[in-house]
Amino acid sequence: MDMRALPLALTAVLLSGPVLAEPFPTCAPETVGLSSERLQHLSATLQNEVDRHRIPGAVIAVARKGQLAYYKALGFRDPEAKILMPPDAIFSIASMTKPMVSVAIMILHDEGKLFLSDPVGKYLPALADMQVATIKTDSAGGKTMETVPAKRQPNIQDLLRHTSGFTYGSSGTTEAHKSWPVSSSFSSLTYTGPEFIELLSRAPLLDQPGTVWDYGVSVDVLGLVIEAITGKSLGEFMQERLWQPLGMVDTSFNIPSAKRPRYALAFPNDPFTENPQSALHLASEPMKFECGGGCAVSTTMDYLRFAQMLLNQGTLRGRRILSRKTVELMTSDQLGSGVRGRTTSATLAEGYGFGLGLSVRSQAGRALLAGSTGDFSWGGAFGTYFWVDPQEDLVVVFMAAAPGYIGQVLRVLVKNLVVASIID
DSSP, X not given: OOGGGSOHHHHXXXXXXXXXXXXXXXXXXXXXXXOHHHHHHHHHHHHHHHHTTSOSEEEEEEEETTEEEEEEXXXXXXXXXXXXXXXXXXXXXXXXXXXXXHHHHHHHHHTTSOOTTSBGGGTSGGGSSOEEEEEEXXXXXXXXXXXXXXXXXXXXXXXXXXXXXXXXXXXXXXXXXXXXXXXXXXXXXXXXXXXXXXXXXXXXXXXXXXXXXXXXXXXXXXXHHHHHHHXXXXXXXXXXXXXXXXXXXXXXSSOOGGGGGGBOOOOSBOTTTOOBOOOGGGOSSOOSSOOTTTOOEEOHHHHHHHHHXXXXXXXXXXXXXXXXXXXXXXXXXXXXXXXEEOTTOOOSOTTEEEOSSSEEEOOSSSOSSOOOTTOEEEEETTTEEEEEEGGGTEEEEEEOOOOSHHHHHHHHHHHHHHHHTBOO
């Protein structure tokens, strides 16, 4: 019998096993105000994406009121070999690493080991005297780059809310952008931690700290701040203080050989552009440092634990990770009217602000997708996404090995369909 053809609630029970009985007891969707019929439509829609060869497969989990109402694996873990997707498939989660590292830095904040106002250079001295780029245009239209002193140095809050002036080299074409690494994953494969910081120390900030939201390597730097404070590798600290306490048994920066058969593979070529594509953890060379901006792997159920901890205001299964007030701080809009979004980045969606490591919905209107004021979320470039809706007591994690455009589309599609299943 194909377990994935069973009713949704029974599927969740059968796929979960004893390890999932706590902290997520399974339930029929209607017992927590969700429609089985509408969730079946979600399943059919995702299966259609698989059948049209737009995604290899996916795993999605929906928990409401602390109970697992929907848990579905579709399609293929290995599309070339036609190996079915298991519910415990391991995915490269790219920038969904960032919220976890942001929680890790706030663990140190809760312990009084840093302040949000601390300049980055306090912990990474090479970044103590950052300069800001200015682009000048001459009478013939030629552009030259000069630098001016920063009015203040980037601080920990700036790194958490992406107002540090740090960027990704891939997000623009200016001379200033050319000085920055193209991505977190590229950085981890190319530089050691000290080499990465040395490169950044010579790169000009794109903007004065605290003035512009611009997506970039800020959280990679946060990871190295954690290492500087604790004297441990980022992975060691995350394992001790976050992953192990939450029971996130498959989340790490590397995939042990015994777990490789569970790793979800993307199509060899993008189904829309036909360009070759691959995720970080298929690289032939090992990472040179554990990048906090995009280098972790996880499973849908592991990440659901992390997200539920945030919904629970810092606690899960009796283990407190963060204080309630710290979670409130992280999930409040930190940008304010004085911070503008850089136009070269579409990452910050209309209707959303940004907290400390998380996108936060600032109002009911304006946004082009369903949700509630105060819901918070983030996604990864390889096809993963999660969100937490405190108003609806809802946590959703979606994972696919679908880099690029379709991964972005699926986030909106999945969120709209899950929210449409709410019937209470």
